[in-house]
Amino acid sequence: MRQPVFFNTLGRRLEPLEPLVPGQVRIYTCGPTVYDRAHIGNLRTFLFEDLLNRSLRFMGYEVTQVMNLTDVDDRTIQRSQDTGKSLDEITVPVTEAFFSDLDALAIQRADHYPKATEHIAEMIALIERLIAAGYAYESGGSIFFRIAEDDDYGRLSGFDLGQVRQGERVVSDNYDKEDVRDFVLWKAAKPGEPSWESPWGAGRPGWHIECSAMSMKYLGESFDIHCGGVDNIFPHHENEIAQSESATGKPFVRTWIHAEHLIVDGQKMSKSLGNFYTLGDLIEQGADPRAIRYLMLSVHYRDKLNFTLEALEAANGALKRLDEMRFRLAHTGASPGESRLVASVEKMLEAFETALAHDLNVSESLAALFGLVREVNTAIDGGAVVEGDREHVMTALARVDEVLGVLDPEAWRTEAESEGLADDNIDALVAEREQARADRQWGRADEIRDQLQGAGIVLEDARDGTRWKRQ
């Protein structure tokens, strides 16, 4: 089993993965706040996590992934009050849309999607442990974490809170805290807000405690990897560490991996700039989700991803090249003889995995793949494809697609695209045109070609006959 290295935010360096249980990796990934549809920036992070899971499985690890659904927070409550809808009326449809976005991008499902509102008891229990140990205190019905008690607070983000500028957001926080740096674990209910009963009266959990409680419930008090967007490093993940380790006295997470943000046309995505997109927006504008997946996968997760129309076009072009190779290989004849491709395929697989194991260097994995594409193409042109080569290459493509999830065009074909002429009819027309060409009936041949083109069928007249493809 390959031992990958990842960039651990805690320590800021590459480290080999050493799962607490050999061969098994437990991962917690911060999920969406389901008050509104996910934007493509959110999806980039989820796609990175999909890549991480798939890569680990590719290398032979057993992966357990948990992703929380934050279904109560300030924004959700605000939305509820603005619209007069209940929390559920807001979060249920958004959650459905979230899963449909995951499906559209071929993101594999996590093992658990715990909802905050269904784990209030676990959160209360964790808060009680913190109070009992002196790490938390009650004030006005709310509970706060006492940062002064946590001597290694700040080691993930590198922030020394004594040096941190005390911004307006802190000052304007109206809760009565011992220390402005303290963060809230439990919020006393305000009139009209949704609330749950607790030993301290009605209230609701703070955001940070949610992730600590749910990750521990499903993955244990110590686990291997915790992911999220870079913006979560401080304060969210810093606070998770503080709460969790103060409560359990054990190391919380061994490896923290954070995904950089996506920007659009060189600028931070924001509604005021008009460059704020959901997946649905892009699909409406004609973007292919398959190309979106390819594009987001092809840029390293720790680099900012500049999402542009041009980049999406390049992704389309790259996919086309891959499709063509597969298409040509499927239609080429094989002759008996010694295969030259077997060694190339093995080399590609080896390079592909090595690159992934090095902090998910997909660019390099893809380079290995394209190296094989050229060799296969050259073999096809030279008539050097032998028996068994096709299966060998196809098997290897299926293998790397366990990670990439973009190589099989059939898997991405929508119903609309599958409609139209049936394959048999197309085959018959192509055969008729072949006959017309043999008879030098150019008029009839071109007529058929135009007819098929009108139906979205492209013909390729190659040396060993005509082949066709859709679109």
Added chain:
RNA sequence: GGCGACGUGGCCAAGUGGUAAGGCAAGGGUCUGCAAAACCCUCAUUCGCCGGUUCGAAUCCGGCCGUCGCCUCCA
């Protein structure tokens, strides 16, 4: 003010000490009844700038310039 990231060909993007992967675009060629599609080839003496270390640096160190992120509930 504090902490951090990044700057490689027209665009995107690998490469963290040994002499610049890959994709898109572009140019040339091949195939073809004509086309189309496709394939093949070519395409950075150079890695923001200036110094330094080294036999050797895009890679390490120092400085400068530029872009960007976080700094209490934004993936």
